[in-house]
Amino acid sequence: MGSKLKTAIIGSTGYGGVELIRLLASHPLAEVTSVISSSSAGSPIAEGYPHLTEIRTDLLDDVDPALIKSKADVVFIATPSGIASKLTPSMLEAGLKVIDLSGDHRLKSPEVYETWYKKTPASQNTLDLAVYGLAEIYGDAVRDQTLISNPGCYSTATLLGLIPAVKAGYIDPATIIIDAKSGVSGAGRGVNLGSHYSEVNENFSAYKLNKHQHNPEIEQVLSAEAGYPVVTTFSTHLVPMTRGIMSTMYATVKDGRSTDEFIAFYRSFYEGRPFVRIRQEGTWPSTKEVWGSNYCDIGFAVDERTGRVTIVSVIDNLVKGAAGQAIQNLNLMMGWDETLGLQFVPVYP
Amino acid sequence: MGSKLKTAIIGSTGYGGVELIRLLASHPLAEVTSVISSSSAGSPIAEGYPHLTEIRTDLLDDVDPALIKSKADVVFIATPSGIASKLTPSMLEAGLKVIDLSGDHRLKSPEVYETWYKKTPASQNTLDLAVYGLAEIYGDAVRDQTLISNPGCYSTATLLGLIPAVKAGYIDPATIIIDAKSGVSGAGRGVNLGSHYSEVNENFSAYKLNKHQHNPEIEQVLSAEAGYPVVTTFSTHLVPMTRGIMSTMYATVKDGRSTDEFIAFYRSFYEGRPFVRIRQEGTWPSTKEVWGSNYCDIGFAVDERTGRVTIVSVIDNLVKGAAGQAIQNLNLMMGWDETLGLQFVPVYP
Amino acid sequence: MGSKLKTAIIGSTGYGGVELIRLLASHPLAEVTSVISSSSAGSPIAEGYPHLTEIRTDLLDDVDPALIKSKADVVFIATPSGIASKLTPSMLEAGLKVIDLSGDHRLKSPEVYETWYKKTPASQNTLDLAVYGLAEIYGDAVRDQTLISNPGCYSTATLLGLIPAVKAGYIDPATIIIDAKSGVSGAGRGVNLGSHYSEVNENFSAYKLNKHQHNPEIEQVLSAEAGYPVVTTFSTHLVPMTRGIMSTMYATVKDGRSTDEFIAFYRSFYEGRPFVRIRQEGTWPSTKEVWGSNYCDIGFAVDERTGRVTIVSVIDNLVKGAAGQAIQNLNLMMGWDETLGLQFVPVYP
Amino acid sequence: MGSKLKTAIIGSTGYGGVELIRLLASHPLAEVTSVISSSSAGSPIAEGYPHLTEIRTDLLDDVDPALIKSKADVVFIATPSGIASKLTPSMLEAGLKVIDLSGDHRLKSPEVYETWYKKTPASQNTLDLAVYGLAEIYGDAVRDQTLISNPGCYSTATLLGLIPAVKAGYIDPATIIIDAKSGVSGAGRGVNLGSHYSEVNENFSAYKLNKHQHNPEIEQVLSAEAGYPVVTTFSTHLVPMTRGIMSTMYATVKDGRSTDEFIAFYRSFYEGRPFVRIRQEGTWPSTKEVWGSNYCDIGFAVDERTGRVTIVSVIDNLVKGAAGQAIQNLNLMMGWDETLGLQFVPVYP
Structure with a gap:
């Protein structure tokens, strides 16, 4: 696994985060090297998610940009809206690439964000930096970017x-x-x-x-x-x-x-x-x-x-509407085939 | 129970029929005196519906207008569409009042029926006789009628x-x-x-x-x-x-x-x-x-x-969209308070 | 409704309480004259339970023995275990008959209660007073009692x-x-x-x-x-x-x-x-x-x-395992037919 | 894909068969080269299972041992019990290895089979040939065998x-x-x-x-x-x-x-x-x-x-109780690592 791209997941105890873990477990070129949760740092992730027993035996890390940067090159932010906007600037400063699954960087206007989300918006600077990763439509624009905003489900x-x-x-x-x-x-x-x-x-x-x-x-x-x-x-x-x-x-x-x-x-x-x-x-x-x-x-x-x-x-x-499209954006950002790690047959029935 | 209005249900083994049985079991002025099913005649209704064990111990009757008339004054038809139109004329001739839960008498035009249902329509005469029983809107028109067409769900x-x-x-x-x-x-x-x-x-x-x-x-x-x-x-x-x-x-x-x-x-x-x-x-x-x-x-x-x-x-x-509204129409047809037997509190949760 | 037995329900916003409301709505000899909730007193009960819109328009009362006694003769306690034992003595002192749906008065030994429930037990005196209302087995013992303990589901x-x-x-x-x-x-x-x-x-x-x-x-x-x-x-x-x-x-x-x-x-x-x-x-x-x-x-x-x-x-x-059996116990306590208000056909499907 | 082991699935339109298709789609050393259904031969498999749209565009084959042998080396039989026993001898004769997911080759005694299944048993000869593939217990015995009986769920x-x-x-x-x-x-x-x-x-x-x-x-x-x-x-x-x-x-x-x-x-x-x-x-x-x-x-x-x-x-x-264990048995039969193609993280939630 040494040569794989290292990724970290903030909000690993949410459904978006745990789905990223599931999907990335079979990604050929990327791996999850840090699972992060501000609320449960220090506990084994498998404690709250027993389906990960013996699959992920690591403990949850705290949200610390320097620590994350020492472990990973790309960070997925899978927190609720209103939190991602606060974390993103420090992650970018630490030299991490960010893929944000929350709604914080989707709307280009801070005012519109505030009206609909009733929360403090991200700065206009950060919003300007963010690329809206609707993969099939704007996939080309995602390549080599540092902040991808993953679309809503x-x-x-x-x-x-x-x-x-x-x-x-x-x-x-x-x-x-x-x-x-x-x-x-x-x-x-x-x-x-x-x-x-x-x-x-x-x-x-x-x-x-x-x-x-x-x-x-x-x-x-x-x-x-x-x-x-x-x-x-x-x-x-x-x-x-x-x-x-x-x-x-x-x-x-x-x-x-x-x-x-x-x-x-x-x-x-x-x-x-x-x-x-x-x-x-x-x-x-x-x-x-x-x-x-x-x-x-x-x-x-x-x-x-x-x-x-x-x-x-x-x-x-949780897949195309969240974690799957986020990985598709990772693939596009890295210049890889967009289907890497995502060629699942739907589970039926 | 002797003085209650006697009703029969054709199609008692369908969900609409069995819901009529459930609701009429607590009606103060009406009772079910014959449960009818062409396909299962002769069997106890509780055999196919064990929830009726000890509640209804009678056998299913065959579809026989004279027999039904000997047992009841009003007949509910809760068959699939395409069957009710065939049964209705003989029920009317036998002197029964009919409340039809199927779609066979809702459309005033046989041609429109044929286009959408892809089945043989009822005769124009019978369609003209039928009153569309959307109770809150056309309740007054239902009174004293002999053929009520219960609206679709x-x-x-x-x-x-x-x-x-x-x-x-x-x-x-x-x-x-x-x-x-x-x-x-x-x-x-x-x-x-x-x-x-x-x-x-x-x-x-x-x-x-x-x-x-x-x-x-x-x-x-x-x-x-x-x-x-x-x-x-x-x-x-x-x-x-x-x-x-x-x-x-x-x-x-x-x-x-x-x-x-x-x-x-x-x-x-x-x-x-x-x-x-x-x-x-x-x-x-x-x-x-x-x-x-x-x-x-x-x-x-x-x-x-x-x-x-x-x-x-x-x-x-199954209630307001079928059996419940059919009973509401029975109440209106008989000149009773439309809420008789229907004052259930919704089951929650 | 004037001549009906007046009952009150503590814990009306829980599932046991709201099921008592549903079932008692069609009881021929009893009615609910006070719905009680310590946490939501003053609000309309239909606010938290919109299925009761226009059915119960009253506000939730606070837990006040004198107030309850002024409105009712029998009180159902449908709170979690550990709370009912604290409320019961004051209800009995106020002259109310109590039917407790919680687990607080089922075990005859306070020590055994403490071991399994990990909560403070009721007093031995109150436990001695309580009659275990498994209706089909101990129904005779329930008649004319003042404290009935409704069995667990x-x-x-x-x-x-x-x-x-x-x-x-x-x-x-x-x-x-x-x-x-x-x-x-x-x-x-x-x-x-x-x-x-x-x-x-x-x-x-x-x-x-x-x-x-x-x-x-x-x-x-x-x-x-x-x-x-x-x-x-x-x-x-x-x-x-x-x-x-x-x-x-x-x-x-x-x-x-x-x-x-x-x-x-x-x-x-x-x-x-x-x-x-x-x-x-x-x-x-x-x-x-x-x-x-x-x-x-x-x-x-x-x-x-x-x-x-x-x-x-x-x-x-929620019925035989809680509210239904509690009403069955009310019937037995009052010397009524045990089936009063409970002759529902199961809802199927 | 040329160097992968070729497998065929009889009963591809059942849930066991379609789960084999899903799982084998990501197997590194095996592939499905023929999907077979006696009842739907000639139709595209994706017609009855639209989740396979663009994933499997092939038509269902008929149950023909020579045809299967021309396309595959191993055949999974995922039919109901009573059918597999009839198909197995001809598959073995055609030189195919068989993994049977039905119950037809699990019981060593034809009499016991007949008592519990109420169907005609397989011959004693075939039963003697079959190896019971409870992988974690009898995995060693599966290697190089020609007829594996996959355990019941x-x-x-x-x-x-x-x-x-x-x-x-x-x-x-x-x-x-x-x-x-x-x-x-x-x-x-x-x-x-x-x-x-x-x-x-x-x-x-x-x-x-x-x-x-x-x-x-x-x-x-x-x-x-x-x-x-x-x-x-x-x-x-x-x-x-x-x-x-x-x-x-x-x-x-x-x-x-x-x-x-x-x-x-x-x-x-x-x-x-x-x-x-x-x-x-x-x-x-x-x-x-x-x-x-x-x-x-x-x-x-x-x-x-x-x-x-x-x-x-x-x-x-459908996985460990059917298709997954069947693939685990394929792996063991072929002398491969038993986890090949099966290292899925459970889907949660």
Whole structure:
């Protein structure tokens, strides 16, 4: 393992962090040399995560830039939003490359961040430095960068489903409505009534209607792609399952484009990007079909009666929506094949 | 029990039928005197449904109009669509009142039925006789009728959420998009890969996009309420849970109506109808909050940025979406208080 | 409602309390006149439990014996263990009858309580006053008492399955092994990692092996029935579901008793007690078959190869294992029919 | 890929087969060159399993020994029991090595097979040829063999938990009681009421008490290890989850062995076998902690009060209980490191 790239993970006791550990365990060119948690430093990571018994026998490190730099060259920050922005400058100063899985460096405007996250934003300088790592769209820009901002889980599923159509003028951006659904792991390992088993099981709920912090992220990207400000309706729902996001998206079709035209165009758009799979006419992906993998699967249904298209996009929120895409960004940053360590077959059933 | 109204249930071995049995067991003025199943006639109903052990010790009857008439005055038909239309005429001729839970008598046009259901429609005569029993809206028309068509589960959640706004001009009907989600029991007890546990568990899927047979039912009603043809986008999804439907609905708001105005108007619209509960600003109902009950709970979120309203409506698909509303229609048909036998507290958690 | 018995519920915001509210809402002779919570006093109960919207519009009361006595004659205590013992003396002094759903008054020995619960026990005086309300076995002793101790959920399923066989000498008590499984609601509404959805879903776990506090309760009763000290092996497991307990019990059969003899004997033992249902040979109950109801269903399998019997007993932990049996005890205490307000058909599916 | 060992999978459309495909996709020395299904021959495998879209684009082959031999050197048979025994002789004759995941070659006695499986047994000759591939116990015997019988899922969890204690005389084999629990995928992809989502969800059930076909398999092995006939009580239960088996085992301890002695002994017994992990005192494994991996985790609790030990053993039924152990057997058969292609971190959460 001596010649592998050394990486460290801040927030190793969260679901994003522990998924990075799982995925990097089979990466051919990178390894995890430090697992870090401010709250549990000094304990074996396998104590809180017994599934890692005999797999990772090391203790959790404290958040110390010099210590991290002595052990690693790249650091993943998998903390909640509001914490990553505080840690990032010292990591960069210590000479580490940073891949931030939180929401702290996604929005280019500190004001917009503050409005939606209700937290102190990162500095404009740091935000300017950050590259938004939506791998299939902005992968080229990631190479050799020092601060990558990993996209939000909802944003990833949604943007991969919408960008080609917006870019090519297949839909009218002013009509976009996004009805998104997520498994519970997206909310992290923190305990609260909203993730209590007896409250969530056999229940389907809507939350944060028009208020979710991934909404401005989606709009920032769509506006850039459209060339003018795009405003969207964005709803989020909680599904009684652990992993998986589906984004069901609606928009008015332009120029009478058919389902087949959408499929053909998306296939050509994503050619050579193996993690996006376009489904054939009449079928739509379900979340289980990408479970545990880095795939984003997309299907289409144009309705001539209404002149609208329905686009269905699914990912595993912890893989393509978090740890998997972060590793994909690591690969791109290092100039490696983007699929390294990520060629998992989805776990089915 | 001698003085209670006698009812029979065709399709007692399906989920709709067995839910009728559960609910009618505590009805003060009606009782089930015959449980009927063409496929299992002669067997004890508790054999296939052991939860009924010692509660119902009777055998399943065959589908025989004269026999049913000798035992009952009202018959619920809880068969799949395509069968109810064949049984109904002989039941009416035998002098029975019919409450049909299938989709066979909901659409007024045989042609539209054939297009969406891909089955032979009921005769125009029978369709003309049928009264559409969306209880809170058309309850008055149900009284003393002989053939009630019980609304679809998706249709009930959706229409109770949309009708007031369409009727009052709070929204533009041409912009309506309905993203609906259902638990698995809605597909019935028949076995197929689509209801196989290992395929559905930890999975969220979309199906029948723009093709679901409740779509023309919704449009038929909305068109009648609007006074002109309304076409809607309607998507259905399968949630890994047994019971519950959520309909998330989107439309462009007219006249700058606010969330508070929607709430106030819906509260006044449904005043005196105890099964519709309008939630307060900033909260939306979840399916578990109506689980096992006849409630339909509705919440609103107007977004000034987009000029759209999001309406969230939830029901228990087997109660308000099937057996419960059928009993509510029985109550209305008989001139009784519509809440008789239905005043259950939702089961939580 | 004026002539109904007035009852109050301490711990109304827990799952046991809110289930009492649900069940008592349809009780013909009792009503809930005060819902009490020390932590949320002053708030509407429907705020934390939106499923009670428009059903219970009252505010939560504080825990004040005089106030409670002014509003009610009987108080249910549905707090965690360790709290009920502190509240009970003042409630009794205020002239209230008490039905305690916690574990504080089940064990007759304060020392044994302290060993297993690791908490301060109730006084010996209060323990002596408490009647153990395992309704089908000790129902007669409950009448006209002032302090009823409602049995534990695991204990109820287990003891109803074992007592007849122990009493009649069908099995050797020294060989009893109890493998019990429970849904998550048994752990209450408190938030912790053990009830976090993403940890429990798609997971089956064992906990508190040989250490569960219902073990001494089971042994206390079996010892009394056997006439000598009985020690049992007792294991508890967490099932990824909300409600339901199954107790699978093993023991060496005496006198070559067959499955049929067990069934016949149990049927005669529980004759006239409608909430215990003995299943026929070759079938065993599942938890869903009693879901939402006050039933305890029991099945048997004697294996001639091993000389052992396997007894399967299921209940809904929140009904027969908590609130339902508490109401059954209220009925017995008041000299009413034990089934009043409890004649629910299980909710299936 | 040219130099990899070529393998074929009969029964590729079942859960065992599709899990073999998933796991072998990342095997460094073997590949799947033919996916076979008698019922769906000619169709793309990804049609029935869309999660394989773009991963496996080949069509399903028919069951033809010559064809298989032309494409592969080793064939996995992942059909239901009763079919594998019919296919095996022709595969062996064609010169293929066979790894049979069904139950057809596990029992050494055709009579015992017939009694428990109620099907026609394999010939005694073939049974004599078959090597029972419980990898950690009989791994040496697998090398260079031509017919490996892969152990049952329940048997694997149970035997890995019991063999060391039986072998070393830590427990009395006559007292063994096995209470086993499985996720639903163990029953395969075939549709029936027993795997219908609405019947299984929020339900825990017992089935085949004292009748499960893995019971004689367990007894055959334990008898061989003990040196005399061992009879066990064996119960199976269905858990509302897709993957995972827990076997909770009870036996009387000999010589006053403590929990610590069990742990120390098992650790030494399984030294060098990385897929068995022995948990520390006071903790027991849960099924999710081995989910998606080839691990078998085992924990212990000796109770001095009863003189019994409780042993908890968990596996993923589709990996260590089926496809994973089959690949482990392939590795052993070929003389490779047994962990090749199996070093997955469990998927958590």
